[in-house]
Amino acid sequence: MSPSPSSLSRRTFLTATGAVGAAALTACSDLTPGASSSEKSSSGPVSTAIPADEKITLVVADADDTTMTPGLIAAFREKHPNITVKRNYTGWDDYLKSINTTMSADSAPDIAQFTSGMQNLVPGRLLLKVGEYGKAYGWAEKFPGLDQITLTPDGKTVGTGDLYGVGAGLSFEGVYYNKAKAQKLGLTVPPATLDELEALFAKAKAAGETALVAGNLDGGLNHAFNVLLSAYLTPKDREAWAYGHQSATIVLPEAEKAAETLKRWVDKGYVTPKVNGVSDNDATAAFAKGEGVFRISGNWAAAAVAEGLGEGAGYFNMPPVTSGGKVRTTGAGVYYCVSSKSKNAAAVAAFLDFTAGAEAAAITAKAGFMAPDAGAMPSQSGLLGDVQQGWQTVVKDAGLQPFIQNSSSPTMGDTLTTQLQLLAGGKATAGKFLAGLQTDFENYHK
Amino acid sequence: MTTADRLTGPAPAPGAQSRVERGAGGTARKHPRPARSGRRRRRAVALLYLLPALLPYTLFAVLPLLHTAYLSLFDWDGVTLPSFVGLDNYGRIVTDPQLRAAAWHAGALILFFSVLPICLGLVSAAIVSRRAGRRGTTLVRTVLFLPQVIPLVAVGILWRWVYAEDGTLNQALRAIGLGGLTDAWLGSFTWALPAVGLIGSWVVSGLCMVLFLSGTQRIDPEIYEAARMDGAGPVREFTAITVPLLRPEFAVALSITVIAALSSFDLIYITTGGGPGNSTVVPGILIYRLAFGGGAVGVASALAIVLTVVISIAVLVINRLSREAP
Numbered sequence: 001m002s003p004s005p006s007s008l009s010r011r012t013f014l015t016a017t018g019a020v021g022a023a024a025l026t027a028c029s030d031l032t033p034g035a036s037s038s039e040k041s042s043s044g045p046v047s048t049a050i051p052a053d054e055k056i057t058l059v060v061a062d063a064d065d066t067t068m069t070p071g072l073i074a075a076f077r078e079k080h081p082n083i084t085v086k087r088n089y090t091g092w093d094d095y096l097k098s099i100n101t102t103m104s105a106d107s108a109p110d111i112a113q114f115t116s117g118m119q120n121l122v123p124g125r126l127l128l129k130v131g132e133y134g135k136a137y138g139w140a141e142k143f144p145g146l147d148q149i150t151l152t153p154d155g156k157t158v159g160t161g162d163l164y165g166v167g168a169g170l171s172f173e174g175v176y177y178n179k180a181k182a183q184k185l186g187l188t189v190p191p192a193t194l195d196e197l198e199a200l201f202a203k204a205k206a207a208g209e210t211a212l213v214a215g216n217l218d219g220g221l222n223h224a225f226n227v228l229l230s231a232y233l234t235p236k237d238r239e240a241w242a243y244g245h246q247s248a249t250i251v252l253p254e255a256e257k258a259a260e261t262l263k264r265w266v267d268k269g270y271v272t273p274k275v276n277g278v279s280d281n282d283a284t285a286a287f288a289k290g291e292g293v294f295r296i297s298g299n300w301a302a303a304a305v306a307e308g309l310g311e312g313a314g315y316f317n318m319p320p321v322t323s324g325g326k327v328r329t330t331g332a333g334v335y336y337c338v339s340s341k342s343k344n345a346a347a348v349a350a351f352l353d354f355t356a357g358a359e360a361a362a363i364t365a366k367a368g369f370m371a372p373d374a375g376a377m378p379s380q381s382g383l384l385g386d387v388q389q390g391w392q393t394v395v396k397d398a399g400l401q402p403f404i405q406n407s408s409s410p411t412m413g414d415t416l417t418t419q420l421q422l423l424a425g426g427k428a429t430a431g432k433f434l435a436g437l438q439t440d441f442e443n444y445h446k
Numbered sequence: 447m448t449t450a451d452r453l454t455g456p457a458p459a460p461g462a463q464s465r466v467e468r469g470a471g472g473t474a475r476k477h478p479r480p481a482r483s484g485r486r487r488r489r490a491v492a493l494l495y496l497l498p499a500l501l502p503y504t505l506f507a508v509l510p511l512l513h514t515a516y517l518s519l520f521d522w523d524g525v526t527l528p529s530f531v532g533l534d535n536y537g538r539i540v541t542d543p544q545l546r547a548a549a550w551h552a553g554a555l556i557l558f559f560s561v562l563p564i565c566l567g568l569v570s571a572a573i574v575s576r577r578a579g580r581r582g583t584t585l586v587r588t589v590l591f592l593p594q595v596i597p598l599v600a601v602g603i604l605w606r607w608v609y610a611e612d613g614t615l616n617q618a619l620r621a622i623g624l625g626g627l628t629d630a631w632l633g634s635f636t637w638a639l640p641a642v643g644l645i646g647s648w649v650v651s652g653l654c655m656v657l658f659l660s661g662t663q664r665i666d667p668e669i670y671e672a673a674r675m676d677g678a679g680p681v682r683e684f685t686a687i688t689v690p691l692l693r694p695e696f697a698v699a700l701s702i703t704v705i706a707a708l709s710s711f712d713l714i715y716i717t718t719g720g721g722p723g724n725s726t727v728v729p730g731i732l733i734y735r736l737a738f739g740g741g742a743v744g745v746a747s748a749l750a751i752v753l754t755v756v757i758s759i760a761v762l763v764i765n766r767l768s769r770e771a772p
Binding site: 096097098100101103104117120121123124126216217218219273274275276277278279282410411413414417418419421424425427428 | 523525526606609611629631632633634635718719720721722724734735738740741
């Protein structure tokens, strides 16, 4: 084999590869396809009229695994026969990771379920400001919790700025309990204070029961931590941090109390043993099968718990620190936002408004969410009724607070999971745990 | 004759012919030139044959790689306009303590993805090949190879059940009276990484076995016979003949498994997601978190490039070492 032709052919080969590459590179002028700032993102002058004689197709992207979104879509289509609504459902984890790309595409869905991480779409002008529609329809009176989807132009701070959507179905967290076991162990529920709740845990543990059923393989202890923070932290501090306000901090004595309480619950053996090896879903399933006495989770778990424990399932709101204090808890909900690329903003706004109505309330309630129109929710019995009653107290006390991991920073979900596993695994003190959360916060808000 | 010449031998014949004829008409001094251009032309035709493979490879492998390298120079959240930061992202990678942990974990996984499966694969190949033709060997081979056929996501879910608090592993431990040893394996700071690693061993061992089996079939049976005449037993046969002669298969197995270890993602994502704490975080998980959750596409790209370079170097070293004469 002579060396020269072989090296020549290799060079030719490489040149050819390079040429093809260069050609393709120049062909795509947009190597970093960031959104140009010229895109319209404000709805401008609007009305509440929907074109009735025009065929309109809307696409909804969501990660709602209940019957709510499909139910609302079906009811809306029945009311507006000329509007076809297509649904693109994606599982929660995949939705979180893919929705920003989906919304950046030219074929973006008209309506999308708003989740953490989508703040980035605001400075990219990929979300439509719906404030004008809000005024025209009067959403401020119809929807509670609109502050959770109000953002500043840089998308980094929640609660102030422009409105980007509505919360169609709200969720909140509280304490489920096993009535039969509570009775057998002589536990008096509901407890009036957090200390009383902890005393109940101690009693259950002494009787050989798992007091608090939890799973932290995927960070499920965040439910307990979030509601503990709700109880201890002032609403102002809580919201400043959870909404990512500049120079907010979670390294506070009250937050440390919350973290220490959680750590104590784990250390004293109240929580499911080896909690880091159990997934959150498995914890709910175990509780529904009759394991343990208490479980801190959201109203989304009510259906599963009711099905498993039947009449033996009970619920009470997370007690305040001092007896008679206001009920404060953590919650979120299914929020819908709108793509700035939607060609049918009027129809989209009509759908958002539809979710606040009485007809929608029945669908929302049936799916296990709290409807924006609390009064229109059909009354229910059993566990779902207890949960609904708990919700009314939360609304009355204005006690619904945001999850700390949803809008404080895009990476907080992963960071909180990691830190909770360290805390529960005895690898981090309460102080170190909070410092870990704060580091993530500051990396984003610097 | 070069490889290209051999490959394209018959095809360019008419063209070459005409050139030679023209050359023959000229002076003798000009002879070499047409011959060279004919060779070049043949090479061009050779490249034409390569084009169907070259084009998709360039479009779907080379260009994305170059694009990733390009993106690694920007601070970009994946949505808004990016800003050029030069090599800052690479600086961030070097100083990130989480990444150092990830690198360690990837290194530890080589033990489970490469060393263990190669040992197991070698032994099982030796056993299966000695039993070749007897009843049950095909079944054994199929069963051992089966994990390779199952999608890794399914493998992950399967093993989550095995490792769960009341999963099959703990049930088995309790059944033989070792209940004190049970643990929630994937939630344990000590055991999560070995637990995940062993899943990798389970998956890859079958592949290694099949690789080595095909290697043993290549070895001349007469060598074994000669060894047996000299009084070698199965163990001596294994160490003196099978292992040294399987050198090329070692290189392939090691390359494939080291790549699998360093670029592992799906198994860990499904089973632990990097937890508990950061005890099973690997570079793949970090890239995914940074790019899709954290909106740090630039840093994620930089990390991906570094990982690609490290893997390439590892594979180069493996191939260089295995090529040397024993």
